[in-house]
Amino acid sequence: xxxxxxxxxxxGQLYQTTAFAEFQIxxxxxxxxxxLFIFLAISKHYEPLLLVPIGFGVIVGNIPSVAGMGLSVYDxxxxxxxxxxxxxxxxxxxxxxxxxxxxxxxxxxxxxxxLVLLGAAAQVGVFLTFLGALVLxxxxxxxxxxxxxxxxxxxxxxxxxxxxxxxxxxxIAIAAYSYMALVPVIQPPIMVLxxxxxxxxxxxxxxxxxxxxxxxxxxxxxxxxCTALAPGALVxxxxLFFGNLLKECTVTxxxxxxxxxxxxxxxxxxxxxxxxCSTNARFFLTKQSILIFALGAISFAIAxxxxxxxxxxxxxxVTEKINPLIGAAGVSAVxxxxxxxxxxxxxxxxxxxxxxxxxxxxxxxxxxxxxxAGVLWSQLAN
Amino acid sequence: xxxxxxxxxxxxxxxxxxxxxxxxxxxxxxxxxxxxFVVFAALILVRIFIGTLPRIIAVLDRFFPTAAEAATExxxxxxxxxxxxxxxxxIATAVAMTxxxxxxxxxxxxxxxxxxxxxxxGRRQHHISHRIHPRDSR
Numbered sequence: 001x002x003x004x005x006x007x008x009x010x011x012g013q014l015y016q017t018t019a020f021a022e023f024q025i026x027x028x029x030x031x032x033x034x035x036l037f038i039f040l041a042i043s044k045h046y047e048p049l050l051l052v053p054i055g056f057g058v059i060v061g062n063i064p065s066v067a068g069m070g071l072s073v074y075d076x077x078x079x080x081x082x083x084x085x086x087x088x089x090x091x092x093x094x095x096x097x098x099x100x101x102x103x104x105x106x107x108x109x110x111x112x113x114x115l116v117l118l119g120a121a122a123q124v125g126v127f128l129t130f131l132g133a134l135v136l137x138x139x140x141x142x143x144x145x146x147x148x149x150x151x152x153x154x155x156x157x158x159x160x161x162x163x164x165x166x167x168x169x170x171x172i173a174i175a176a177y178s179y180m181a182l183v184p185v186i187q188p189p190i191m192v193l194x195x196x197x198x199x200x201x202x203x204x205x206x207x208x209x210x211x212x213x214x215x216x217x218x219x220x221x222x223x224x225x226c227t228a229l230a231p232g233a234l235v236x237x238x239x240l241f242f243g244n245l246l247k248e249c250t251v252t253x254x255x256x257x258x259x260x261x262x263x264x265x266x267x268x269x270x271x272x273x274x275x276x277c278s279t280n281a282r283f284f285l286t287k288q289s290i291l292i293f294a295l296g297a298i299s300f301a302i303a304x305x306x307x308x309x310x311x312x313x314x315x316x317x318v319t320e321k322i323n324p325l326i327g328a329a330g331v332s333a334v335x336x337x338x339x340x341x342x343x344x345x346x347x348x349x350x351x352x353x354x355x356x357x358x359x360x361x362x363x364x365x366x367x368x369x370x371x372x373a374g375v376l377w378s379q380l381a382n
Numbered sequence: 383x384x385x386x387x388x389x390x391x392x393x394x395x396x397x398x399x400x401x402x403x404x405x406x407x408x409x410x411x412x413x414x415x416x417x418x419f420v421v422f423a424a425l426i427l428v429r430i431f432i433g434t435l436p437r438i439i440a441v442l443d444r445f446f447p448t449a450a451e452a453a454t455e456x457x458x459x460x461x462x463x464x465x466x467x468x469x470x471x472x473i474a475t476a477v478a479m480t481x482x483x484x485x486x487x488x489x490x491x492x493x494x495x496x497x498x499x500x501x502x503x504g505r506r507q508h509h510i511s512h513r514i515h516p517r518d519s520r
Contacts (some may be wrong), residue, residue, distance in 0.1 A: 116425050
């Protein structure tokens, strides 16, 4: 063997140990999608705390691993696999709910309790999409996991799909978080389409002062009520209200601070990154994923519309009218959808501040989607 | 790789056509209606509970007065350092009465050194206008 042949053989061997040998067009597409996520996060500020970890995870997850080396989330024993276990076993979502609970102020909901119903109305999107997914040929378990995307609650969607349809987890998680990030794009046209200018100009009574005692009693009592009816929501709602109690009781300020700052940040990084890593083109670029994305968009749009229409329906029966825009905040993308409601309201009347009113259905939406997930899990698990 | 094989195997081509039968099975319409019912029932109960909460608090207050709460409640935040809340309200009212049209404060910021450049330049020129002579060493 002459020197040239030897070098050629070695170059061939070297090529086989690089990622180029296994690269496929799908990987390139996914890497571009990952870059798009990072671009949207940095330049458009669309949920940067989620899209940057997910986007970079997508890039990492689409570098083909070399045969014999356990590298990806799908390889037993790899480091990424261990990080992904928190997603697959449903560990991360309840921890995120703990942090959300420690951040959430239920005062606006306590001061105007009828707005709670808007959080329930938005869950119509979840169940209609569930039916749509059944018609498209998904199994009931998969349909349940897809439907919950309409709740616009990433952790809940991940939790439920890890329980019911782990094979769709990557697609559902990416769809749920994408739509959460796209709240400012998806919701305003629906809101404008379904309301008149006069309705958008409606002003609402400022919220009343809520005492500390009320804020302490509420998480305990609401937990008992919700889980008595939907025990499947025990983990998510339990952690949500536990976090809220830590915040409101004021004697566990250190724990509340950790839950809403350091801990939720760590879990968000791990969850976002490992979900991104699970989107290898081989498993992700399928007809199922495309259908899941389409159904997710429909689900989210129906949820938004349901909240608005329910607010209009309520206005037929109540004397103190509700600005129907705040019905759109019934989806549980906290606080993004409340912020979008506020911005749409401000466009019509720069003096009409809706954000505090919109926070009520927004946090009720978190409860609603967790309860919906609990019902679907308890009914479809077997 | 076991997991990978399982994941690929689960992607069977079964999503080619619309199937209506599952809608009429137990896991179709009945589950959707029941799910919505549970969500509404739970949140209606929460709503009722919140509605009665002030009365519960009133009863609790009768037996367990909230003096401690009043003491531990954070004081009302001062709107601005050095200004009482009343003065800030008076200023805001005066602005509203003077403008008499809907208005919105778009942006507020403290003046930076750049904004104060005229002042700073004046001060600089003032300082350099005095020529400093060394003390007479004679």
